[in-house]
Amino acid sequence: MTRLVDLEPVDVLEAQVTVGAGVTLEKLQAHARAAGLDFGVDLAARSAATVGGLVATNAGGIRVLRYGSMRHQVTGLSAVLADGTVVSRLTGLAKDNTGYDLTQLLAGSEGTLGIVTRVRLRLVPQLPGRAVALIGLAGTEDALAVLARARRLPSLAAAEVCYAEGVALVRSYASLGAPFAQSFPVYLLLECAAGTDPTDELLELLGECDELGDATVASDVAGRTRLWAYREAHTEAISAAGVPVKLDVSVPLGALPGLVAELPPTVEKVAPGARTILFGHLNEGNLHVNVLDTGTAGTEVTDAVLNLVAAHRGSISSEHGVGRAKARWLELSRSPAEIATMRRIKAALDPNGLLNPGVLLAAGE
Ligand SMILES: Cc1cc2nc3c(=O)[nH]c(=O)nc-3n(C[C@H](O)[C@H](O)[C@H](O)COP(=O)(O)OP(=O)(O)OC[C@H]3O[C@@H](n4cnc5c(N)ncnc54)[C@H](O)[C@@H]3O)c2cc1C
Incomplete structure (x- = not known):
């Protein structure tokens, strides 16, 4: 009998x-590392997030830049469909x-099409040499300019x-000292x-910026x-x-500085203070958009932010999924034809709507 918490031996030949x-995720990472390999997804919820949940939400995290999101690590799976198949x-x-x-x-699919029970995952090489730079910048445009150059590494x-604002909150919460003698609007x-050790090439890059x-x-x-604590906390x-x-949104990179500038006044209009x-x-x-002190205006804030994101041709859920909370805004990111096709897939695999009703596709429409 296999159990949902089984770890098979690492297949080093196939990686x-x-x-x-x-x-x-934490147990998976430790298992891969013990075999001299590593896993391509990492995120702060590593000790609680399960492989099934990561697959179901196509989780992203801090290594998407290099290895892609969860779906790019999955080479196969077992799942139970609504009728028991x-x-x-x-x-x-391959x-x-x-x-x-x-x-x-x-x-x-956010648990709407089947229950994932077992997953075959791609592993990546272990990379022991690491270097981290924290950079203070005047604006999001500057962060993008540095990123464009850094991508050559x-x-x-x-x-x-x-x-x-976030770094100030983190510093007082985690009792961290200031990263630099002066404060900056943006940190990369x-x-x-x-x-x-990649330290020299990182230093060389910084010298060019x-x-x-x-x-x-x-x-x-x-x-x-x-x-990392300044970001991860x-x-x-x-x-x-x-x-x-x-809220967890994404926009084309060219639209990011505009979105960052427009978000606070957009929120202020519907939730002053x-x-x-x-x-x-x-x-x-x-961008993870977190709005504190909204009072009773939570829905208005969500609506205003997601409409702003849609106006920038963005996604209303970049990596956390749509769930029930954002299902009513799905049409801001997906066309009527796409949503109708998704409903036909759902109806084919789960005709009685047993699996996660109301998640992703709002009920009763
Ligand atoms: C501190 C923190 C940081 C985070 N950082 C990131 C981040 O950087 N990037 C990111 O993408 N996400 C992030 N997340 C969200 C995280 O990806 C998800 O919370 C997590 O991956 C979901 O896994 P879970 O096991 O907790 O699933 P749950 O929260 O239990 O479930 C999530 C969804 O998946 C479905 N589901 C769960 N298991 C299965 C299964 N076996 N089969 C089918 N459906 C299933 C559930 O029904 C539900 O709809 C973060 C969360 C926290 C708390």
Whole structure:
């Protein structure tokens, strides 16, 4: 009998592993690392997030820049459909053009098409050499200019952005010192990872960037962890400050500076006095928009922000999924024809609407 928390031995030749859907991301990472490999997705919820949940939400996180989101790691899976049918494709073949890709259909389906029970995952090389730079900048345009140059580094592994308000909140929550002698409107965190120490190429890159207000680089574990804390402690620091309206959006990179500038006044109009905290994954134009002190205007804030994002040709859910909370705004990101097609797929696989009713596709329409 196999269990949902089983970890099969790592297949080093294929650089793949098959695990139960209940295995946490942290356990999967430790299992891969013990075999000299690594897993391509990482995010702050690693100790609680399960492989099944990560697949169902097509989770992203801090390494999408290098390895893609969760669906790009999945080479096969087993799932139970609403009528009890078990569909299973766990061979992990690198090439397999034999019809509809049911694995990818289930990835990102938010539990609406089947229950994922087992997953075959691609693994990546372990990269022990790491260097992190925290950079202070005058604006989002400057962060994008540095990113465009940083993308030339084969070792670039992460590019995260955060802003002065969020960093101030993190500093008081986590009792962290100031990263620089002066405060900056924007902070860009770059991480490089390679088989050997990438510090020199990161320093060389920083030397070429006229936009830098200030920068600090760390390659030892303690120093890297300290720099990451300014970015990674955002979620906890925000939750400690109140119950935020949490939105997770993305726009084309060219539209990002405009969105960042327009978000606070857009929120202010519907929720005067609310605090808008932004941070996210710069390379994917993905901003986590957290709004504190909205009072009773939570729905108005969500509506205003998601409409602004749609006006910038963006996505109302970049990596957290649509769930029930955002189902009514799906038409801002997907066309009527796309939504009708999704409903036909749902009706074919789950005609009685047993699986996660109301999630992704709003009920009763
Ligand atoms: C601190 C924090 C940081 C985070 N950072 C990121 C981030 O950077 N990037 C990102 O993308 N996400 C992030 N998340 C969200 C995270 O990806 C999801 O919370 C997590 O991956 C979901 O896994 P879970 O096991 O908790 O699933 P749950 O929250 O339990 O479920 C999520 C959805 O998946 C469905 N589901 C769960 N298991 C299965 C299954 N076996 N089969 C079918 N459907 C299933 C559920 O029905 C539900 O609709 C973060 C969350 C937290 C708390």
